[in-house]
Amino acid sequence: MRRFTDAWIDAVGLKRFAGPWSSPRGPRLPILPWIAVPLHPIIREFFETCGREVHFAPGEKFFPTTQVTHFITVTSGLTGRVAAVLDGRSGSGAMALSPAGRFAAGNLNWVTRRPAIGRYYALSQCTVRMIPHVDAEERILARDDANDFLRILYTQFELGNLSDRMAFSTLALLQAPLRLQAFFLAWSVFYGTIREEGGRHIVRMPSPGRRAHIEDVLSVSSVTMDKLSSHLHAEAAFERDGEFVTFDAAWLQEAHDWMRACDGDGVLYPRPRSVIDFLYGAQAGEYA
Incomplete structure (x- = not known):
């Protein structure tokens, strides 16, 4: 390998x-x-x-x-x-x-x-x-x-x-596109950087493993992964630079909303409404 x-x-x-x-x-x-x-x-x-x-x-x-x-x-x-x-x-x-x-x-x-x-x-x-x-x-x-x-x-x-x-x-509970969002969100929080560029907020992060690793994390077939790759490029302005990737942070919002709903009301450490605010906060060390 x-x-x-x-x-x-x-x-x-x-x-x-x-x-x-x-x-x-x-x-x-x-x-x-x-x-x-x-x-x-x-x-x-x-x-x-x-x-x-x-x-x-x-x-x-x-x-x-x-x-x-x-x-x-x-x-x-x-x-x-x-x-x-x-x-x-x-x-x-x-x-x-x-x-x-x-x-x-x-x-x-x-x-x-x-x-x-x-x-x-x-x-x-x-x-x-x-x-x-x-x-x-x-x-x-x-x-x-x-x-x-x-x-x-x-x-x-x-x-x-x-x-x-x-x-x-x-x-x-989630379909494959939302699983991919959830995975990229988790990886972004720990390893991503976010910046504003041309009116969008762009995440850059190391790729979360090889393609086969991502398939196993999401529990999807290679055929489904092909469709997810097309979805990434179409919906998230996804680009690859060697072993690093960039994409539009706004694409992660739906998975973030689902996680907020899972938490429910009265949670000890609530997530902000905006996934972009969440990523900027993580980058700034606000959740230590």
């Missing part, structure tokens, strides 16, 4: 929302599908100082089977959690993404040790840190601040689970 450029790897290493949280409940950023918030600095530091560093090439699996036995955190690159069809069967899978600064694996079954549905891969060349669940548990419980650490860790787990829940709701 073809490697990504250094410029792309650097771009998906952007540490937006990776600082200390403004609340014990996590950053003020609303939940987004397919991509969880980065690890809290205390969690990130713990995993950076234990376990072992491992390098993976694009397409390599982290475990030989579906049994996940380690925590894995991503130091650089992009990884995926793939719930695929059975071997030898046709059909698209369903994938969530773990870029740098996040858990790649191990956060779903640390306590229960149950099989984690799907497989865990390197989507780009990547560097990760791995520590067995048993070793991590011993180190965490031996900490003087174990209770405080566990509170942050479980908050981190919950934020990831809510992101997964929104992703599966997106797949279950």
Whole structure:
């Protein structure tokens, strides 16, 4: 599988929302599908100082089977959690993404040790840190601040689970064009820049993986992806520049409206009405 450029790897290493949280409940950023918030600095530091560093090439699996036995955190690159069809069967899978600064694996079954549905891969060349669940548990419980650490860790787990829940709701309830909007919106919040140009607001971001990765995230066929590509160019003024893309931010509004409706009234961290305001706020660090 073809490697990504250094410029792309650097771009998906952007540490937006990776600082200390403004609340014990996590950053003020609303939940987004397919991509969880980065690890809290205390969690990130713990995993950076234990376990072992491992390098993976694009397409390599982290475990030989579906049994996940380690925590894995991503130091650089992009990884995926793939719930695929059975071997030898046709059909698209369903994938969530773990870029740098996040858990790649191990956060779903640390306590229960149950099989984690799907497989865990390197989507780009990547560097990760791995520590067995048993070793991590011993180190965490031996900490003087174990209770405080566990509170942050479980908050981190919950934020990831809510992101997964929104992703599966997106797949279950939305047609493919809106799924694509939702995915590009999530990726834009974490990795996009937005600027006004000729009366429009243009997002520029690293491409969210290869075409096959996007198909798996959206759980669509290559034929449907062809139609989505045409839709992108026609409706969003989409352009590609190597491994980076640009498009009209206004195209994301319908998916943003759907996420606001999912949140309902009285939400702790509401989304602004305008997706353009949301993206400018994310770029300015307003949701830390």
